[in-house]
Amino acid sequence: xxxxxxxxxxxxxxxxxxSALRFYEERGLITSTREGSGHRCYSRSVLRRIAFIxxxxxxxxxxxxxxxELDKLPGDRAPNRRDWxxxxxxxxxxxDQRIAExxxxxxxxxxxxxxxxxxxxxxxxxxxxxxVAARGPGARFWIGDPPAG
Amino acid sequence: xxxxxxxxxxxxxxxxxxSALRFYEERGLITSTREGSGHRCYSRSVLRRIAFIxxxxxxxxxxxxxxxELDKLPGDRAPNRRDWxxxxxxxxxxxDQRIAExxxxxxxxxxxxxxxxxxxxxxxxxxxxxxVAARGPGARFWIGDPPAG
DNA sequence: CTACAAGTTCAAGTGAACTTGAAGTCAAGG
DNA sequence: CCTTGACTTCAAGTTCACTTGAACTTGTAG
Numbered sequence: 001x002x003x004x005x006x007x008x009x010x011x012x013x014x015x016x017x018x019s020a021l022r023f024y025e026e027r028g029l030i031t032s033t034r035e036g037s038g039h040r041c042y043s044r045s046v047l048r049r050i051a052f053i054x055x056x057x058x059x060x061x062x063x064x065x066x067x068x069e070l071d072k073l074p075g076d077r078a079p080n081r082r083d084w085x086x087x088x089x090x091x092x093x094x095x096d097q098r099i100a101e102x103x104x105x106x107x108x109x110x111x112x113x114x115x116x117x118x119x120x121x122x123x124x125x126x127x128x129x130x131x132v133a134a135r136g137p138g139a140r141f142w143i144g145d146p147p148a149g
Numbered sequence: 150x151x152x153x154x155x156x157x158x159x160x161x162x163x164x165x166x167x168s169a170l171r172f173y174e175e176r177g178l179i180t181s182t183r184e185g186s187g188h189r190c191y192s193r194s195v196l197r198r199i200a201f202i203x204x205x206x207x208x209x210x211x212x213x214x215x216x217x218e219l220d221k222l223p224g225d226r227a228p229n230r231r232d233w234x235x236x237x238x239x240x241x242x243x244x245d246q247r248i249a250e251x252x253x254x255x256x257x258x259x260x261x262x263x264x265x266x267x268x269x270x271x272x273x274x275x276x277x278x279x280x281v282a283a284r285g286p287g288a289r290f291w292i293g294d295p296p297a298g
Numbered sequence: 299c300t301a302c303a304a305g306t307t308c309a310a311g312t313g314a315a316c317t318t319g320a321a322g323t324c325a326a327g328g
Numbered sequence: 329c330c331t332t333g334a335c336t337t338c339a340a341g342t343t344c345a346c347t348t349g350a351a352c353t354t355g356t357a358g
Binding site: 166168169172176184186187188206211212213 | 344345346347348353354355
Binding site for chain 1: 315316318323
């Protein structure tokens with residue numbers, strides 16, 4: 001039932017490389033106990049945690065952000081369904097924002113590049129609250145950043 | 150009309166840093182002529198090219214991929230609307246795929262994490278033709294990669 | 299003429315997310 | 329006992345997309 005898994009087993013089952021698992025542990029995203037041998041021992045629940053990490057990455061969160069999310073899980077007991085869904089609830093918003101941006105880009109492609117609007121002066125696809133544009137180097141006006149200030 | 154722009158001007162108008170513009174030039178994404186002084190001179194059309202690059206990045210293409218796309222533009226004459234829209238036509242498909250993936254992730258979040266399906270054994274959100282999963286390190290079964298082989 | 303901003307090249311640094319390599323330990327089969 | 333494979337740590341390397349810094353030249357305003 002609560003059988004313990006070795007790192008290779010976890011890697012095989014999750015599709016995440018052993019080196020990545022060690023890296024995640026170093027970053028505090030997952031934990032393990034050690035056998036007398038020094039080998040890592042993972043509880044089965046780590047698989048769901050890893051699944052969560054991979055999901056989150058696909059959505060666009062950085063490992064730091066994911067760590068913050070995972071920290072919200074209860075430390076004293078095994079997280080239940082409600083715990084997990086509380087975390088993922090916020091993501092839905094995020095996914096929707098990203099989808100909205102892609103829709104904007106799509107219409108920008110047909111409308112702006114097609115019509116020549118991409119000369120930038122006239123084209124401003126409004127895009128507030130965008131994480132990547134905010135974090136990334138260099139403002140990109142027509143992606144959403146305001147031209148001045 | 151066909152006034153030439155200096156790098157600072159292009160940076161200001163496009164929101165892309167001068168250093169990035171030099172980098173793009175080095176990578177063959179944009180071109181410039183030189184003044185007697187050695188300073189770069191850009192034609193106005195570079196702005197649309199840069200806009201295209203930024204759009205493409207937001208969609209998820211790498212600079213290498215963008216270079217390939219830009220190479221499809223006619224070299225002998227100024228690209229017209231049809232040229233640009235030919236390039237962007239393929240992106241629409243790509244954007245749609247990415248949106249579809251996000252929709253899958255979204256339902257995976259509510260359905261799988263919520264119900265515990267994220268134990269990985271049962272959860273396989275089918276996702277063929279995914280660039281990032283294919284390029285990225287480590288297979289992620291429940292994102293789309295087949296579990297074996 | 300003197301500042302100073304803006305341009306130049308080239309090498310090296312950054313950060314995210316890992317991977318790879320070296321050098322060694324542990325566990326299981328024959 | 330020996331081999332083989334899986335594990336360990338630690339440091340360094342990789343890719344992407346740039347940025348930063350050093351050292352220098354050009355253009356413009358006063």
